[in-house]
Amino acid sequence: MSTDTIRLTIDRGSETQAFDVPAYESQTVLDVVSWVQQNADPSLAYRFACRVGMCGSCAMMVNGVPRWTCRTHVSKVVEDGALHVGPLRNLPVIRDLVVDMDPFFDKWIAAEGVHHGTRTRDDEIAPVDETSPARVEANSGIECINCSVCYAACDTVAGNPDYLGPAPLLRAWTLLNDAKDAGRVAILDAVSGSGGCHNCHSMGSCTAYCPNELDPMSAIAGLKRETMKHALRGRR
Amino acid sequence: MTMVAYKNRAHPLWLAYIVHRLSGLFLALFLPLHFWVLAMAASEPGRLDGFLRFTEYGIVKAAEFGLVFGLAIHMFGGLRLLALEWLPWSAPQKTLAAAAASASFLIAALFLMRAFG
Amino acid sequence: MIGLRLYMAQRISALLMAPFVLGHLAVMIYAIQGGLSAAEILGRTQGSVLWFAFYGLFTVAVSVHAAIGLRAIAHEWGGVSGRALDVLMWVVGLGLLWLGGSAVWAVTYGVAP
Amino acid sequence: MTPQIDRHDTDILILGTGGAGLFAALHARQTAPEAKVTIAVKGLIGKCGCTRMVQGGYNVALGGGDTVERHFMDTIIGGKWLPNQDMAWRLCEQAVVRVRELENEVGCFFDRNPDGTLHQKAFAGQTADRTVHKGDLTGIEIINRLMEKVLASGVEKMQEHRALGLIPTKDGSALAGVLMVDMRTGRFRLVRAKTVLMATGGGPTMYKYHTPSGDKTMDGLAMALRAGLTLRDMEMVQFHPTGLLAGDHTRMTGTVLEEGLRGAGGQLVNHAGQRFMFDYDAKGERATRDVVSRGIYAEMRKNNHPDQEGVFISMSHLGPDFVRQKFKGMVKRCADCGFDLAAGKVEVVPTAHYFMGGVVVDVDTRTAMEGLYVAGEDAGGAHGSNRLGGNGVANSTVYGGIAGDTMGRDVRGMSLRVPDEEVLAAEVARATHPLSVTPGHVLPLRQRLQEVMWEEVGVMRTEAGMRRGLTGIAEVAGELMETGVAGGKVDGDLAFNLTWHDWLNLRSLCDVSEVIAKAGIAREDSRGAHFREDFPETGPLEESAFTVARQVGDAVEVGTEPVRFTLVRPGETILPEGEPETLVAAE
């Protein structure tokens, strides 16, 4: 079946290299990249773990668009038999296709993306009405796998290194709507700082490219509203 | 790669963003000029008239048209953005809003064309 | 780079400007019909408190709005940050306010032709 | 030439960031706030390992008729009386605390009933609706929330640090530290710690078809083996019946298609388009994992077609729209990979899923070596011969937390120990071996090992087959030692050298594969996940014994030890008299 080949171009630091990779019917971008490391250039560095779109560690730029490579079928992105991959945008490159994701996670924490609980393991679990509007809102963003695809898609992050970015703000919004979370003021403060939600220009690339079909843009808009209400009520 | 990357990444909301930004930048750069010309009105009306006569020429007229047009685009883009951010839209409402915005934009453009035509 | 306050200042000034811009456009379209002259402009605006308030407020709003807008662009596209960014924003804002203010003053309470 | 080794000290060192590792870090911080806690992991914190991949959910008895006793009995019966009963009991009892901790302190949100209480469902093999879940992405919720807490807790992070070897003290009685490599720079690092938790999560990825995360390659058990620790139940490999089959050129192959598909009425059909599961079990597709896996395997063997190896799962008779709506995530995943689960049929094979075997530990996660603790999938005993769906993540989170508490207490009376420099040098030499050999291709060797394990030590086993398997493993291991890694000069370009890591992975897999085959030969009955065609019956339960394996010198020795029925004996129950056998409504 592998009579055809795919022309794969890889950004590797300052240089670009091209490889001809055998094409198969069932093949993801991750498979094409893996083929190069396993058969052509053993020094090629890339990252993956789960292989099924759960861990969010395999994202790369594919033809200029950030994607989970393990869940992107080649046929969906190949253009005239060619593919171009590079390291994820907006994060420091460690080597070849591997980026340092720490800045992204530092911002996740800086956005107060951590549960602020009131109960302990000795208490009963809080009953929650899953149909309440707040919970529906919280649930809408909860499946984020912190893959950084949205972060790489956002031009604001590119130009404004302090900007917390879409996924961390989505997490903050989820917590703000979580009836179990007691960190309201801390969250609103965290997302109102100089790198906060107000830097977002609603360009919507985050929502357009999130492979999970989540909507950070609307979540950020929600934060803008809540921070304004909070300020107008004169709590700061 | 960069240009191709932008081409591949572009999508309607992003285009709206870039148009809004470029129009805003354009307006901001033009504004001092505009003020300067107006200030002439009082100090040197003759010069202003000379300048205004200029507007009869094609290029200048085109520039003026571009300006008004730019202001309109920027304003509607801005109002769209404010609605997007301040009104908790649901997805279908968003589509509706986008449709309404583009309709009003179209009307505005027609209006302007008529006015200048 | 932009916190809550600058954000609100920019959005509120934008909202304020919407009616001004519409009004301004309408006047322009009306005015342009018969060709523009200095005398015409001044004839309309001279000594009018209403015009002064209209364009005065417009100018304040646009100075705030554009200054913050350029701040964002200067940071994201120009790499300006820190003090320089603040200075830039204030220079632009005050500059526009000065230029705009003189223009508005000129056409309303400036010397008659 | 010996490479330079960076030296680093800490109080509590944790290897791995699955459910076990992350919980240990949190609990260690709570129990011993004064101690320095370091967490080292082969990937990124919380973004590797299998806990994140948990779909179905988390077993915990939360009332409504269900009790810890019932959960315990299901665990023992599911494990075919092999589990360490004290461990199983503690697992079931502490799961209740842990799930409250997850919801209340860590911030997880699990699906609710209309009245606001936790929603629970029943996996196969359970007698109550017990499994707490977040849709079918339970692991993501658990690990994301834990990861946030850990990142914010101020632990020292060593990401993309691979543990290479346990370095004991000179007399071998205690652990001094762990040799690691900073994968990003390729530099070696000896991290000394007063206590070390090994939570590297096992992972039977030496099979042609496997579900676990790509970073899991049995490194922990291979290290434990070399350090002379005793491993138990090493023949017990759980196969999930429905792994995706998409060719050996894609990493998608082996990944799991969820259990719920069969539960909802999904049908398995062979190459001729016929359903076959009723030929093997009265419950058809709804039989337990091991039974369905064997049914599929047998069918594949009958068919024996090189181009069409697996069988098919077909859902379309339920109505494509229904399938699309009920199994949204699964349908999308298949679609992304080019398959139509809702309207078409998808080729599947049994796939190695979970490893019941592991290091012998006590109920506090302590091992025979002072300073070394083991929790999660690396530890043996809690599941015996078979793990119930939903008991895996319960096990890793419960025992991870216990490990953190235990280490937090123990660390106060401990001090740093002096490492045996000879062992250290030997471990470095072991890791750098491929750098001094002519480079070759590692992947074909890995594929050969996977083929051998699948064919000879897989779903159905015979003594003759497993002996052939041992020969095959030895051949691969031998050739591996002749296969070098390109670009590798010591102190040369080892930075993010994946091919070197492939080599190291395969080395761990070979070592542990050998133990699996040897333990498999030693168990001459069929029990749970271990099926012997030459001994198809289960031996007398009263005389149940588990296998134990140890490396002595260069050889692996396998023996057995009798199960101690500390809480309940076969044929008895700890449920009160008159309790119904099952609380799950029949379908």
Ligand SMILES: Cc1cc2nc3c(=O)[nH]c(=O)nc-3n(C[C@H](O)[C@H](O)[C@H](O)COP(=O)(O)OP(=O)(O)OC[C@H]3O[C@@H](n4cnc5c(N)ncnc54)[C@H](O)[C@@H]3O)c2cc1C
């Ligand atoms: C697809 C799938 C679905 C599952 N579904 C369920 C389910 O629904 N319910 C259930 O109860 N169980 C389920 N399980 C099983 C469950 O995931 C595991 O039992 C459990 O998560 C193991 O946790 P752990 O912490 O021991 O290991 P893991 O979560 O696997 O973590 C191991 C960690 O160790 C790291 N590591 C490995 N080697 C090294 C090294 N040499 N140096 C440093 N770090 C290393 C890894 O990178 C990883 O971070 C499922 C498993 C899979 C694969």
Ligand code: HEM
């Ligand atoms: C009714 C009139 C106007 C409205 C509703 C409006 C609205 C907005 C809004 C909402 C923004 C924020 C965009 C963002 O942060 O992404 C913006 C940005 C901007 N505006 Fe306006 N504006 C108006 C008029 C003007 C005028 C007259 C000027 C020119 C002087 C101007 C110049 C700018 C600039 C330079 C920006 C920055 C663009 C960017 O950050 O992308 N605006 N405008």
Ligand code: SF4
């Ligand atoms: S919001 Fe979407 S794209 Fe962004 S990190 Fe989460 S899952 Fe990835």
Ligand code: F3S
């Ligand atoms: S792409 Fe960036 S600018 Fe805002 S809407 Fe998304 S975060």
Ligand code: FES
């Ligand atoms: S490898 Fe985990 S998301 Fe792609």
